[in-house]
Amino acid sequence: TAGITQAPTSQILAAGRRMTLRCTQDMRHNAMYWYRQDLGLGLRLIHYSNTAGTTGKGEVPDGYSVSRANTDDFPLTLASAVPSQTSVYFCASSDGTGNTGELFFGEGSRLTVL
Amino acid sequence: GQNIDQPTEMTATEGAIVQINCTYQTSGFNGLFWYQQHAGEAPTFLSYNVLDGLEEKGRFSSFLSRSKGYSYLLLKELQMKDSASYLCAVMDSNYQLIWGAGTKLIIKP
Numbered sequence: 309t310a311g312i313t314q315a316p317t318s319q320i321l322a323a324g325r326r327m328t329l330r331c332t333q334d335m336r337h338n339a340m341y342w343y344r345q346d347l348g349l350g351l352r353l354i355h356y357s358n359t360a361g362t363t364g365k366g367e368v369p370d371g372y373s374v375s376r377a378n379t380d381d382f383p384l385t386l387a388s389a390v391p392s393q394t395s396v397y398f399c400a401s402s403d404g405t406g407n408t409g410e411l412f413f414g415e416g417s418r419l420t421v422l
Numbered sequence: 423g424q425n426i427d428q429p430t431e432m433t434a435t436e437g438a439i440v441q442i443n444c445t446y447q448t449s450g451f452n453g454l455f456w457y458q459q460h461a462g463e464a465p466t467f468l469s470y471n472v473l474d475g476l477e478e479k480g481r482f483s484s485f486l487s488r489s490k491g492y493s494y495l496l497l498k499e500l501q502m503k504d505s506a507s508y509l510c511a512v513m514d515s516n517y518q519l520i521w522g523a524g525t526k527l528i529i530k531p
Contacts, residue, residue, distance in 0.1 A: 350521030
């Protein structure tokens with residue numbers, strides 16, 4: 309079972325470049341999330357989507373955008389990357405909104421911005 | 423503000439028992455989660471508590487006291503594969519998850 313697939317696994321990027329991190333799930337989950345994980349900090353929510361066609365801002369949305377054209381895909385775009393966006397990015401999904409269900413995470417995308 | 427506190431690192435011996443504490447201050451409470459994250463991998467769900475008390479699941483148990491804003495994860499019969507980070511997360515009144523920074527657990531033979 310694939311679950312959640314993220315791509316690329318890792319990427320080195322020059323500052324100022326545009327980058328899209330891809331996320332696809334095959335569990336038909338309604339809700340999807342993008343987190344970043346930095347050393348010494350908890351996971352921080354960037355953007356989320358409660359259902360296809362809707363998105364919302366999380367704790368640290370600046371410099372990032374998302375779209376949710378369908379249930380399965382939830383790409384994260386950095387329009388003009390900056391070094392502070394160097395991080396590990398995790399995409400996650402859950403089976404409902406406002407629920408108590410667990411999150412299922414992708415394997416992460418390690419992004420380095422130089 | 424909202425915050426989740428848990429120890430940065432703990433060390434325990436194979437076969438022993440370890441308790442990882444988590445205290446929280448959040449705007450409302452809709453449940454507390456524990457996740458396990460091996461180095462370089464994705465977090466995976468361990469447990470969920472919404473009512474006070476102990477939830478047991480094999481070698482792992484999770485306890486919650488809502489009045490004290492406190493939870494712990496108890497790991498028994500430690501195995502080397504339990505070496506990982508353990509993340510505490512609380513769902514607030516807006517159903518948003520607030521995450522602790524994680525506790526890195528080192529198991530020694």
